[in-house]
Amino acid sequence: MATTSENMIEIEQKYAVDEATPLPLLHELPGVDRVEQPVEHRLEAVYFDTQGLVLAANRITLRRRTGGDDAGWHLKLPEGSDGRREIREPLGEDPELVPKPLLQWVRVYVRDEALAPIARLQTRRVVHRLRGTDGILADVSDDHVRAETLGPGAGSTQWREWEIELVDGQRELLESAQAMFAEAGVRPAPHESKLAHALGDRPLEAEPEAPQPRRKGAAADVVLAYLHQQVSQLKLQDPQVRHDVPDALHQMRVATRRMRSSLATYRKLLDTNTVNQLRDELKWLAGVLGAARDAEVMHDRLRGLVSLEPAELVMGPVERRIDLELESDYNTAHANVLEVLDQQRYFRLLDALESLLAEPPLTDLASKPAHKVVPKLVKHDMKRLRKAVKATENLTDPGNEDPALHETRKCAKRLRYAAEAAEPVGGKRAARLAEAAHTVQKVLGDHQDSVVDRGLLQRLGGNAFLAGENGFTFGRLHGLEQAAAARSEAKFRRKWDKFPSASLKK
Known part of the structure; x- marks a missing residue:
């Protein structure tokens, strides 16, 4: 079945940041020729999942986002140890109708359960684009997030985080950024996604781990x-x-x-x-x-x-x-x-x-x-x-x-x-x-x-x-x-x- 979805590998790192922490001098990162003037976006994203949060349990996020230059439906799937595959579809007319091409990627997890909004996030994002001599290396986003969980046990929270996402740069740039941020007292975020942060300690039914067979272990x-x-x-x-x-x-x-x-x-x-x-x-x-x-x-x-x-x-x-x-x-x-x-x-x-x-x-x-x-x-x-x-x-x-x-x-x-x-x-x-x-x-x-x-x-x-x-x-x-x-x-x-x-x- 043919699809016109955008499909890309996303490699990024997130950092938990205090409100008063200043952004380091990004142009001092190795390979960075200059940092473009920052651009501010106002984003709103509604995240979808089953009542039992089966997508979140499998490290999958599905959202409909408005604002910014990539408005649309975004599906993110785990890819390797530190990457995620992002698949996009246009916004469409119905804000609660998940596009079929995206649904087909997660049907094996969702099965015949309904997908419904579980969280709404509003983000004020300031993007700092890092350029090298041969093009765009990465985007560093300074995000101020307000999250509202929906349904039973609804609540709200807010936080600030930095996100560095590779464009054409190499993984070494991420390592250098992590060292720079560490010097400023900033550590990697404890959650791999904004949705995971918003959900907090809500229990997720993770799949059981596979046993490790041994000669003298159980048959x-x-x-x-x-x-x-x-x-x-x-x-x-x-x-x-x-x-x-x-x-x-x-x-x-x-x-x-x-x-x-x-x-x-x-x-x-x-x-x-x-x-x-x-x-x-x-x-x-x-x-x-x-x-x-x-x-x-x-x-x-x-x-x-x-x-x-x-x-x-x-x-x-x-x-x-x-x-x-x-x-x-x-x-x-x-x-x-x-x-x-x-x-x-x-x-x-x-x-x-x-x-x-x-x-x-x-x-x-x-x-x-x-x-x-x-x-x-x-x-x-x-x-x-x-x-x-x-x-x-x-x-x-x-x-x-x-x-x-x-x-x-x-x-x-x-x-x-x-x-x-x-x-x-x-x-x-x-x-x-x-x-x-x-x-x-x-x-x-x-x-x-x-x-x-x-x-x-x-x-x-x-x-x-x-x-x-x-x-x-x-x-x-x-x-x-x-x-x-x-x-x-x-x-x-x-x-x-x-x-x-x-x-x-x-």
Whole structure:
């Protein structure tokens, strides 16, 4: 989904200042050629959040600001250790209607809760622009703020702060400014945003911290730490998928699959009903994401195959038909993804995942030492993989070969994710096992792609024939994909012969 939002990285530092503190001589900062005449602005900003302040709890601010030279809606998201991504939209006509492009960036946190005004800030700002020989380095703002919190427990407060924001300058300028301000007795502000200052000590429901798995620690810490990573990844990719950012769909589906797989491997550590319900919902979500992702992958794969063909063997509008049909497949599937991401079923899945992390329903086995429990669970997945491989070797009906190899791929993927989660306990052995399983997964993934591709090529060739086009190239590509599948199977056999032991015990 295209957006015209302004999108930039903001790097700034804030300082708490007494009313009587004079601003230091900014032109003495290294690299500063001159300081422009100060410019005063009168700003008013209304901040929006849910009743439970879910945005504030995730260090996100959403405001509608008037006055100054950047009036509009501003959304600020954490970016790295000391930066924030700022996304802007025009003011619009309704002062309480959050623009949809901004809402899509925070929907994964807000879900189906309402956004409403929670604070109003009035700021008298004096801006001192720092210029170097090659342009604008930074803006130093001297802000006098009056804040009014809205809703239950409403109150007001006022303060003064300095803010230095980089424009084209380097981070060293921030370090120099901090040293200069420290000499004047000024220290960094205790709050990272004006809204955080205004809210004061209002309780925020922060996400629980991920446990740190250890060999002799609780076995549950292994799966919970892994689930923490994947839930964070899903939340990171959700807005990227909504804005159709390249590779976001793939990353979101992988996070979903990792969670579902790890819940299967480590199911004995958690309540069975909870695990089963979550796995069912994660399977549903992965399927929705998969339809769009598969169309994306197959489109790229077919275009790549055609690009390698000699020109004389590409007969008819082959690329045009591929683009026409697979772009249509992708657009339809992606539209379905966007619809699902705004449904209550998806929101309740997010709620359930967060509840699992906040209050995990652990079994008695979960408290046992990880180094005794986890290797057995991983070894069980290795047995599943060996059984699947053996099934491919004992086939009596050659027509079942492709499904059997696909099942083997799924078992390899489950083992890979199990070993990844176990790395804090299994160390290099787990890492080596995860890498070997990933290799098998990739090889058999190429095989499965060729299976799906052949079905697509049959469809495309048939449609080309019905449209009076030459279907030769589609038939040729089908043959090439059949040969590629045979090579992938042979490569899998070679890799399997060198597969490492599943033992994680030292």
